[in-house]
Amino acid sequence: MIEFDRVSKRFADHDALRDVSVNIDTGEMVFLTGHSGAGKSTFLRLLMLLERASMGTLRVDGRDTARVKGRDVGRYRGEFGIVFQDHQLLYDRSVLDNVALPLEIAGFHPRDIQRRTRAALDKVGLLGRERANPAILSGGEQQRVGIARAVVARPRFLIADEPTGNLDPQLSGEIMGLFEAFNRVGVTVIIASHDLALISRLRHRIVTLKAGRLVAGGGL
């Protein structure tokens, strides 16, 4: 369970999040929405410990994230799979090597890395393209590689920041379908998106932020 308890994040010149309280249950799928600057990215960055809260408490499975020490941050982040709007793929590596990266970090045996990477690529419909360079793939395919990389180590939480921002409606629907598929097998999924038309068609909780404040869907 993820608990934001009156969390605020203040940067030098503005408040990115103000007094936000949100609970997300294990195995739930939640959309985080709001206009640009509403605080969606800050919400996810706090969750990934890319930033630390200025006030309030953020707990993941009962553990106060403020107590996660610098040397343990890597292990903490390893529990999350993250999908970026701009994919963040490494273009000097093949699709297979990109997807295998979290497993290499986690220290899996090369044989297991091969097996799991192929399985992840199969799930996102890219088996057969594993030797390709990501640069030659379409935007949708690159996002699938990003999703495969995010789920290959079987994380407990899957986080996506505007995963369909650069995709057409059909591809966006397919990508959301993948997230739902992973959610159905128990992965907690949190997706930041401002595409209301897309996310309102899907029957999941929508948490709405506006100017750093929670305006709907806190679930408390």
Add this chain to the structure above:
Amino acid sequence: MTWLHHHRQAASGSLHRAMSLPVATLLTWLAVGITLALPASLLVILNNIEAATQNLSSPARFSVLLDTNASLDDANRLSQRIAARMDVADVVLVDRDQALAGFAADTGLQSLLSSLLENPLPHTILVNPRDDLNAEELVGLTRALESFGGVGEVVFDTLWQSRLASAVQLGRRLVFGIGLLMVLGAILILANTIRLAIEARRDEIVVIKLIGGGDAYARRPFLYTGLWSGMGGGLLGAAMTGLFFLYLSTPVDQLMQLYNSDQVFSGLGLMGVLAMMLFGGAIGLFSAWQAASVQLRELEPR
């Protein structure tokens, strides 16, 4: 197991990366090699000088001045005893009367010297030590000669040896100082190489950190890059030192023969090559650790 696997992966990956950029790798290795070759060459030259002076043929001769009351028979007996020593090549007895006559003839002071009531010169035994005695053995011989009964004074010029020892000591300090500067240069070269390597792979490091790779994981390939660069530089430095000694060996051997020395001019040897590689590797690791720690600390996300 995981830790070992990570290391194996980082070691082979960084070596493969270095080999895929042969020109850049060779230039780095050469730069490090040159900075290590200079102090190494100076050190080996110094070691050779020290070894050579240990065995250098000594042109020294002892003058054993006997007591003025010692008779010529005493002088003859002592001369035979000294000549029987293993560390003595030959002896020459100079009779005090012969010495005075020679002195008078050389200086033209016959009339003055003939007015002396008694000969002020003692009998003197000139002792030539064996050629292969080193400085320590010469000192031992001096003490042995002084211990004989009837010996007034033993004169032996050891100043040149003291001067040489001081010069060698000065040389050692110079080598140490130059070596320190050169090693500092090698550290800077390697640290800059690692800094550039990190910059070139900034995107990869960011992704690694975002998906759960800690600083240790991100730093590890660069530590191996530093290790390989240092070891490669050490190997090339050893090769350069070897070539330098090959170039010097003929004239140095000729010089040693002029001093009747059978001293062999020796280079680094296998252990020296290994030592240079290990030293280079240690410098590489240290430089990489420093550079990577600073760079990663500044890199977002932390």
